[in-house]
Every structure is written in C-alpha cells, then in structure tokens.
Amino acid sequence: MGHLLDPKTMNEINGDDETELGLRAVRLANYITFPMVFKAAIELGVIDALYLAARDDVNGSGSFLKPSEIATRLPTPPSNPEAPVLLDRMLRLLASYSMVKCQIVDGERVYKAEPICKYFLRYNIEEMGTLASQFILELDSVFLNTWAQLKDVVLEGGDAFARANGGLKLFDYMGTDERLSKLFNRTGFSVGVMQKFLEVYKGFEGINVLVDVGGGVGNTLGFVTSKYPNIKGINFDLTCALAQAPSYPNVEHVAGDMFVEIPRGDAIILKRMLHDWNDEDCAKILTQLSGGKERTKAEYEAMAANSGFASCKFVCPAYHLRVIEFSK
Numbered sequence: 645m646g647h648l649l650d651p652k653t654m655n656e657i658n659g660d661d662e663t664e665l666g667l668r669a670v671r672l673a674n675y676i677t678f679p680m681v682f683k684a685a686i687e688l689g690v691i692d693a694l695y696l697a698a699r700d701d702v703n704g705s706g707s708f709l710k711p712s713e714i715a716t717r718l719p720t721p722p723s724n725p726e727a728p729v730l731l732d733r734m735l736r737l738l739a740s741y742s743m744v745k746c747q748i749v750d751g752e753r754v755y756k757a758e759p760i761c762k763y764f765l766r767y768n769i770e771e772m773g774t775l776a777s778q779f780i781l782e783l784d785s786v787f788l789n790t791w792a793q794l795k796d797v798v799l800e801g802g803d804a805f806a807r808a809n810g811g812l813k814l815f816d817y818m819g820t821d822e823r824l825s826k827l828f829n830r831t832g833f834s835v836g837v838m839q840k841f842l843e844v845y846k847g848f849e850g851i852n853v854l855v856d857v858g859g860g861v862g863n864t865l866g867f868v869t870s871k872y873p874n875i876k877g878i879n880f881d882l883t884c885a886l887a888q889a890p891s892y893p894n895v896e897h898v899a900g901d902m903f904v905e906i907p908r909g910d911a912i913i914l915k916r917m918l919h920d921w922n923d924e925d926c927a928k929i930l931t932q933l934s935g936g937k938e939r940t941k942a943e944y945e946a947m948a949a950n951s952g953f954a955s956c957k958f959v960c961p962a963y964h965l966r967v968i969e970f971s972k
C-alpha cells in the first residue's frame with residue numbers, strides 16, 4: 645500500500661470527485677477484509693468482551709478497553725504475545741465500519757462496542773438472540789466454496805451447492821456433515837423474532853394441533869407451546885435436522901420429507917421456508933399442503949388470499965414467517 649498517494653496529492657491530480665471514487669474503489673477491492681475480520685472478532689469473543697464492558701459500565705468511564713485488556717477477557721486467552729497488536733488492527737478496521745468506537749487515551753487506542761454489537765454476541769448474553777451464528781455459518785468454507793461456483797452456474801447452469809459439494813443438494817449434504825448441521829441448527833436470531841411475533845400475533849388462540857414444517861430443532865414450537873400450553877406442537881423435519889433437537893413440553897418431533905407427506909394439524913407454520921426456492925420445489929410442497937392436490941404457486945397464493953383451503957394468517961416478510969390455518 646506504500647505506493648498509494650495521500651488524499652491531498654490525489655486531489656491535486658484528480659479533483660475531489662475522482663479521489664472519492666478512487667477511495668470507494670480501493671475499499672471495494674479490499675471488501676473481503678470486513679466480513680473475515682468481523683467473523684474472527686466474533687469467534688474470539690472480542691465483540692462479547694466489548695459489549696459486556698459497555699453494558700456493565702456504571703459510571704461511563706470503563707466502557708472503552710485497550711486491546712491488551714480485551715485480550716485478557718477472551719474465553720481462550722491468547723498465547724501469542726502479538727495478540728494485542730493484531731486485535732488493535734482488527735478493531736481499527738471494525739471502527740471504520742462503525743461496529744466499534746475508537747478513541748485515543750494517553751497516546752493509546754481504546755475501543756468501545758457500538759449498539760449494533762448486541763446483535764452479534766457469540767454467547768447468549770441477551771435474551772433477544774443473536775445473528776452471530778448465522779454470520780459465522782454464511783462464511784463457512786462450505787458456503788464460500790458454493791459462492792465460488794456462481795460464475796460457472798451463470799455460464800453453465802446447475803445447482804451451486806451441489807457443484808461445490810460432490811453433487812449433493814444442501815439438505816442431503818447436511819445429513820453427511822454433523823459439524824455443519826450443528827452450526828446450521830443453532831437457535832440464533834429466531835429467539836428474538838419469535839418473542840416479538842408472539843407479542844403481536846393472537847391467531848394461535850383456538851388452535852389444538854400446530855405443525856411446524858421444516859421446523860429445524862423445534863425451538864419455534866417450543867416458544868409457542870410455552871405461551872399456549874394447550875397446543876400440541878408437531879415439529880416436522882428431516883431425520884438429520886432432528887438428530888440434535890432437544891425436547892420441549894408438548895412438542896413431538898416427527899421425521900419425514902415434506903415433499904412426500906406432511907402431518908395434519910389445524911394450522912402450520914412455515915418459517916424461513918420457500919422464500920428462495922425454485923418453482924418446482926414450491927409446487928411440490930404446496931401440493932402436499934393442499935392435501936396432495938396439484939396446485940401452482942400462483943393458485944396457492946390466490947387461495948391463501950381468498951381463504952380457500954387455507955388462509956395465510958400472518959406474514960412477517962422480513963423473516964419469511966407464515967402461519968397457515970386450514971379451513972375446517
């Protein structure tokens with residue numbers, strides 16, 4: 645980077661607009677550094693350490709930490725003597741993305757968590773859940789290898805995940821990789837979404853049997869039945885997803901393939917399902933939802949709107965959450 649001209653000289657050569665554009669281009673060319681540095685900071689527990697310092701700071705003076713203080717607060721204390729220097733570099737970068745605040749105190753840089761950090765805590769410090777596991781998952785080598793297929797998928801077609809993973813589609817592959825499956829099924833942000841959802845949604849009153857199709861480890865139904873103990877929840881998912889499912893009161897885990905058959909209930913939940921599926925997959929599951937009768941996606945949407953076989957009681961588009969109640 646030593647050959648880069650300083651902004652003043654660049655201004656003289658190019659004018660302000662060109663400098664601005666050039667700086668944006670340099671930032672884009674180095675863009676990979678932000679997600680990778682942020683991922684490492686989450687994994688090391690740096691974000692948790694800064695967040696706790698800010699949260700527990702009663703008089704407002706102790707919420708900024710030196711990199712050497714952060715190093716002593718990590719769950720795995722570093723054996724590398726250079727760790728504070730490396731942490732300092734990482735945090736400077738995170739400060740430039742407004743994830744942390746940086747100040748100079750007695751000639752030394754100190755850092756404080758910005759409010760957004762609470763969404764990326766590694767451990768469940770706050771009840772609202774966290775996006776940290778999702779962020780770590782999306783940068784896992786299995787998914788990075790999948791992204792690397794994008795160019796060739798555009799040119800040649802095919803399924804990016806299968807191309808990168810020995811011909812297996814995502815959920816078939818999941819059955820062969822326990823590490824990835826565990827990472828995938830972590831509770832994550834669902835906790836916060838469900839808490840908010842149950843505050844506003846009253847449609848579960850009067851429901852006896854509720855089926856969560858593709859419910860993962862069952863935490864969604866666990867939330868619902870803790871608030872509505874009269875409901876019997878059926879958490880329906882593939883055998884590999886249920887392998888790590890804990891038990892919840894009034895929730896039965898049922899293994900199966902939604903393209904073959906879906907357990908019957910008074911209503912079903914679809915959460916984080918269908919949103920990025922291809923038309924063929926959507927048509928298959930909608931066929932199952934309508935009791936085996938062939939329906940197209942458009943027909944299903946029309947039926948949902950007109951309260952035909954089912955009515956879409958609540959949709960939370962930001963989190964792809966739908967509750968569908970079957971007409972009696």
Ligand SMILES: C[S@@+](CC[C@H](N)C(=O)[O-])C[C@H]1O[C@@H](n2cnc3c(N)ncnc32)[C@H](O)[C@@H]1O
Pocket residue numbers: 815834857858859860861880881882885900901902903914915916917
């Ligand atoms: C994106 S996850 C959503 C999990 C859960 N609904 C949530 O919101 O956390 C998709 C789920 O669909 C399940 N799934 C995929 N294909 C399935 C199939 N053919 N039959 C049943 N479940 C399936 C996966 O195992 C996974 O748990």
